[in-house]
Amino acid sequence: MREPVAQARVGPPVPFREPPLPRPSAGDPRPGYAGLPPGALALWLEGQGEPAYRATQVAEALWSGRAASFDEVRQLPVTLRARLAGAFRADTIIDTQVRPADGGLTGKALHRLHDGRLVESVLMRYPARRDRRARTTLCISSQAGCAVGCPFCATGELGFGRDLDAAEIVDQARFWRRDLLATDERLTNVVFMGMGEPLLNADAVVDAAAALSDPARFGLGSRHITISTSGVVPGIERLTGLGPQYTLAVSLHAARPALRALLVPLERRWPAVDVVAAASAYAERTGRRVTYEMVMIDGINDTTEDAHAAAELLRGRLAHVNLIPMNPVAHTPWQPSAPERVEAFASTLRAAGLSTTVRHNRGVDIGAACGQLAAELAGQPTPTAVERRRRLLVDESAAALQLAATSAS
Numbered sequence: 186m187r188e189p190v191a192q193a194r195v196g197p198p199v200p201f202r203e204p205p206l207p208r209p210s211a212g213d214p215r216p217g218y219a220g221l222p223p224g225a226l227a228l229w230l231e232g233q234g235e236p237a238y239r240a241t242q243v244a245e246a247l248w249s250g251r252a253a254s255f256d257e258v259r260q261l262p263v264t265l266r267a268r269l270a271g272a273f274r275a276d277t278i279i280d281t282q283v284r285p286a287d288g289g290l291t292g293k294a295l296h297r298l299h300d301g302r303l304v305e306s307v308l309m310r311y312p313a314r315r316d317r318r319a320r321t322t323l324c325i326s327s328q329a330g331c332a333v334g335c336p337f338c339a340t341g342e343l344g345f346g347r348d349l350d351a352a353e354i355v356d357q358a359r360f361w362r363r364d365l366l367a368t369d370e371r372l373t374n375v376v377f378m379g380m381g382e383p384l385l386n387a388d389a390v391v392d393a394a395a396a397l398s399d400p401a402r403f404g405l406g407s408r409h410i411t412i413s414t415s416g417v418v419p420g421i422e423r424l425t426g427l428g429p430q431y432t433l434a435v436s437l438h439a440a441r442p443a444l445r446a447l448l449v450p451l452e453r454r455w456p457a458v459d460v461v462a463a464a465s466a467y468a469e470r471t472g473r474r475v476t477y478e479m480v481m482i483d484g485i486n487d488t489t490e491d492a493h494a495a496a497e498l499l500r501g502r503l504a505h506v507n508l509i510p511m512n513p514v515a516h517t518p519w520q521p522s523a524p525e526r527v528e529a530f531a532s533t534l535r536a537a538g539l540s541t542t543v544r545h546n547r548g549v550d551i552g553a554a555c556g557q558l559a560a561e562l563a564g565q566p567t568p569t570a571v572e573r574r575r576r577l578l579v580d581e582s583a584a585a586l587q588l589a590a591t592s593a594s
Contacts, residue, residue, distance in 0.1 A: 213299045217277040217352020218247060219359060219396060220389075229272070235265060247275060248402050250362040274299075277353045281360055294360065298353060302329040302346055304380055306357040310370075321365065322374040325357040327390050328381025333415050334450050335436075336578055337480055339514050340380045349381070351392035358397060358405075376411040378434070383412055384420025391423070394431060407431055411476070416451050416460035425467045433467050434476040434507075435460060439486040440494035443588035447581055448486065461498055468503040474540075475504050481522035481530065482511045485582060490593060492530045496537035505540045506531075512546055518575040519582075 218226070227240035242260045246252035253276055255261070255269040269275075280297040290310045297303055304326040313319040329346030331338070358375055365371060375397055377383040383390045390412065398407040407430035414420060415436045424433065437457065439445040446452040464475045477499060481487050499506065508531055510521035522530075527543055534541040 213274065215272060215274045217274045217350065217356065218243075219277070219355040219402075220350055220352030220392065221273070223399065223401065226273075233265075233268065239265065243269070244401065247359075248404070250359065250366050253363060274352070276359070277350075277356045278360060283364070294357070296357060296360070298329070298349075304329050304349065304353075304357070306361065306379055308361050308364075320373045321370055322376060323358055323361050323372055324376050324378045325354060326379030326381055327354055327377055327383040327386050327393075331381050332385065333382045335415065335438075335448060336581075337448065337482060337511055337514060337517055337519060339516075342514075342516055342574075343380075348386040348389060351389045351396065354389060354393035355396050355403065358403060362403075372405065374409045374411070375405060376413065376434070378411070378413045382415055382417065384414040384417035384423075387417075387420045387423055391427070394429070398429075398431075408473075413478070415449050416455045416457070418455040418459055418463045421460070421463040421467055425463070425470050428470055430471060430473060432473055432476060433464055434478055435464050437461075437477045437495070437498075438479050439491060440498040441486075441491060441589045441592070443585045443592060444486050444491070447585040448480075448482075457498065461502065465502050473503075475502070477504055477506045478509060479506060480509050480511045481527050483520045483522045483526070485519060485586070487522040487526045487530055489529075489533070490589075492533035495530075496534050496539065499534075499539055500537050502539075505542070506534055507542050507544050509544045510546065516571050516574045518579050 226243060227237050230239050231237065239261065243255070243258055246258040246260070252258050255266045255273075255275045258266065261269070277298060278296045279299055282295045283292050284295075285292050290312075292308045294306045294308070295303055296306065306326060307324040309322045309324070311320040311322065326349065328348050330343040331340045332345035334341045354377075357379075358372065362372060377390060377394075394407075394410055394412060397403045397405050398410055411432040411434050412424065413434040413436065421433065424431070436449060437445070437460075438448045440457060442452060442456060445457050464477075467473070468475050477495075479486070479495065495506070508527050510524075510527060511519060512521070531541045531543055
């Protein structure tokens with residue numbers, strides 16, 4: 186959390202100084218516009234001898250989606266547009282390819298950044314139903330790759346590339362805002378559930394969420410933003426200290442420690458009991474219900490014992506549980522749980538007083554569903570490597586199940 190700005194002391198006039206700008210990304214010294222602190226551009230323009238209203242003109246054009254570059258902000262003089270382009274990047278995304286699915290309801294965007302890194306975002310349209318309005322939800326990435334290494338997740342198999350900066354995160358949402366303008370649609374929700382572990386890049390994620398929820402910038406309400414985590418307790422505690430109205434989503438996946446250590450390696454550092462305690466403190470501070478995500482894997486974490494363990498762990502909490510059948514991933518030997526097993530699991534949770542939803546996957550045919558966000562151009566592992574990985578997971582699964590059974594007896 187940033188330190189509060191000290192009040193100015195009485196004394197002689199202080200010469201003009203621009204506020205600190207975000208650290209430039211490697212290979213391009215210009216900071217991204219969407220990551221600038223509030224008021225930073227106005228002060229930069231003041232230093233350039235430009236009137237303050239120029240910052241408003243830039244903001245209205247770029248944040249609304251009507252312009253993607255400074256050159257498209259036609260209210261500005263040509264010379265000022267050139268100076269802005271020399272000092273800042275209006276957009277940190279170099280190129281984007283979009284692939285539709287689900288009859289146009291889902292779209293996956295593959296974004297190329299200035300250093301060649303590839304990240305993905307996924308847009309999901311939910312038509313209006315009798316009991317709720319139409320929604321357009323965007324899933325965005327916070328890192329290129331991921332260091333957590335959950336074995337059911339394709340992104341984890343890529344390994345970790347680098348953190349995204351705040352502008353690179355926000356610019357995924359700005360891309361889709363521009364795209365949706367053509368059909369007179371608008372984003373209603375943003376979820377930090379794409380590539381990467383958001384709270385291992387907490388500085389940029391907090392700044393990005395602030396920009397997305399700021400009425401003077403992207404303007405999406407805080408309650409329409411979800412930040413997901415595999416269980417980074419210090420990051421959850423930081424969010425609690427800030428007290429925002431974002432929804433917190435925790436990737437639980439199993440309540441029994443031996444199984445969760447297999448599915449979520451961060452369990453070894455921050456056990457589920459500590460994660461749930463930190464998440465509950467967040468719920469108490471904000472009044473916001475915490476969402477717990479559980480990927481359902483046949484014969485691994487979908488048993489009656491697992492359901493009762495999850496019910497016991499979450500009983501009495503301000504919580505909602507999402508059960509998500511696992512998506513097919515080439516490097517794992519696992520399969521999604523059968524629908525009847527997922528429903529039985531859900532019934533156990535509901536009997537314990539826990540609000541529970543069985544989620545239906547979207548975009549499976551284009552690799553856009555949860556756990557499949559692996560940048561396609563990174564290349565596929567060799568068949569030998571896949572088979573070796575599958576055999577290892579079979580052995581690790583057997584050991585984890587045996588340890589869980591021993592612990593329960």
